[in-house]
Amino acid sequence: MEATGTAVVTGASRGIGRAVALELARRGFDVVATMRNPDAGKTLVDELGADAKGTLTVQRLDVTDPDSIVYPDSLKVLVNNAATEAEHPAFEDTPMQLWRDMFETNVFGLIDATRRALPLLRANGGGVICNVTSSSILAPMPFYGPYRGSKAVVSAIGESLQAEVKPFGIRVVEIMPGPIDTDMLAEGGGPVAASDSPVYGDLGRRVNEMRAGAAGMKTSTADAANDIVDAxxxxxxxxxxxxxxxxxxxxxxxxxxxxxxxxxxxxxxxYPEG
Ligand SMILES: NC(=O)c1ccc[n+]([C@@H]2O[C@H](COP(=O)([O-])OP(=O)(O)OC[C@H]3O[C@@H](n4cnc5c(N)ncnc54)[C@H](OP(=O)(O)O)[C@@H]3O)[C@@H](O)[C@H]2O)c1
Known part of the structure; x- marks a missing residue:
């Protein structure tokens, strides 16, 4: 597709979303960088620089607040980037509220953001829904049930949606990041809650080592954003x-x-000991 029309990015206050918003505007889109607290976007236009082919504005949008999910008529691209991660207790120690909170943002918030975008994309002759999931879906990482589960739901939804909206020229793109240099990676790089468990502590500590190794291979948000906008x-x-x-x-x-x-x-x- 051509880099024209409006692109909306959720969770553009920081991390991958912020970098994607900037890259989309550099390539030519009129970007609405949405975030829970628009103060976090105050410097975004300055960061964009004079060479950008498109524009950038900041708008409040909380994916769990339906009244805040408002798009311009010229919408061509929606990047569903906003998400949360939690402290990764063992499955049996995970309160139901943790599951509900994570699914509220990562699944139900994304669904609402998407369903409101589709009529506009259809009216505009097509466009792209870009869902940011996680490559962790592909590895059965212990203690990641809620996070991986929420991302796997989005993955399955994206497949069905692709089949539904293809005739309208709407493409679904699922980005499955590995370790990207963001707050989520840094905060997630601390010990998993399960490593304090008297039952699951050994496995929790192994997970900590594995995560530290992965974090050592992290990619910058700018490089990730470049590949995301290419896709x-x-x-x-x-x-x-x-x-x-x-x-x-x-x-x-x-x-x-x-x-x-x-x-x-x-x-x-x-379980290297067998
Ligand atoms: N970094 C990685 O290594 C990695 C790996 C795999 C997948 N991912 C995925 O990549 C995406 C971006 O992650 P990141 O690493 O950039 O995370 P991040 O630095 O923690 O940023 C998360 C973003 O989501 C926003 N957000 C959270 N809840 C929201 C809500 N209810 N409504 C709107 N925005 C909300 C945050 O806003 P506030 O500033 O207001 O909190 C922030 O802008 C996520 O979908 C994440 O699951 C990241």
Whole structure:
């Protein structure tokens, strides 16, 4: 697609969303960088610089507040980036409220943001819904049930939606990031709550080591945003794409490996003693 019309990004206050908003505007879109607190976007226009082919404005949007989900008529691209992660207790220690809170933002918020965008995209002759999930979906990481579950729901929804909206020229692109240098990675890089568990502590500490290793391979938000915008613009891009070397390699392995081999390989690696 051409980099024209309006692109809306959720969760553009920081991290990947902020970098994607800037990159979309540099390429030519009129970007609405949405965020819960618009004060966080005060410097965004200055950061964009004079060479940008498009424009950037900031708007309040909380995906859990339906009244705040408002789009301009010229919408061509929606980037569903906003999400939260939690402290990763063991499954049996995870309160129901943690599941509900995570699904409220990562699933129901994204659904509401998407359903309100579709009539506009149809009226404009097509466009792109870009859902940011996670390459963690592809690896059965212990203690990540709520986060991975929320992202897997979005992944499945995106497949069905793609089948529904293809005739209207609307493409769904699912970005499955690996470790990207953001607050989420840094905060998620602390010990998982399960490492304090008298039952699951050993496994929790192994997960901490694995996460620290992955964080050591992190990609900048600017590099990730570049790949994400490439995928948005590429009409021939597959449904699922990575935006960093680790996610690209994981998606490649997932496409070429029987699922049980991939699952067994990961889980056996968590229990090196057998
Ligand atoms: N970084 C990674 O390594 C990584 C890996 C895999 C997937 N991802 C995914 O990439 C996306 C961006 O993550 P990130 O690393 O950039 O995270 P981040 O730095 O924690 O930023 C998260 C963004 O989501 C926003 N947000 C949270 N709840 C919201 C709500 N109810 N309404 C609107 N915005 C909300 C935050 O806004 P506030 O500033 O108001 O809190 C912030 O802008 C997420 O979908 C995440 O799951 C990231």
């Amino acid at each position: 948005i613009l590429d009409d021939k891009a597959p449904l699922r794409v990575g935006c960093d070397p680790m996610s690209v390699a994981m998606i490649e392995a997932w496409r070429n490996t029987p699922d049980q081999v991939m699952i067994d390989g990961f889980i056996n690696g968590m």
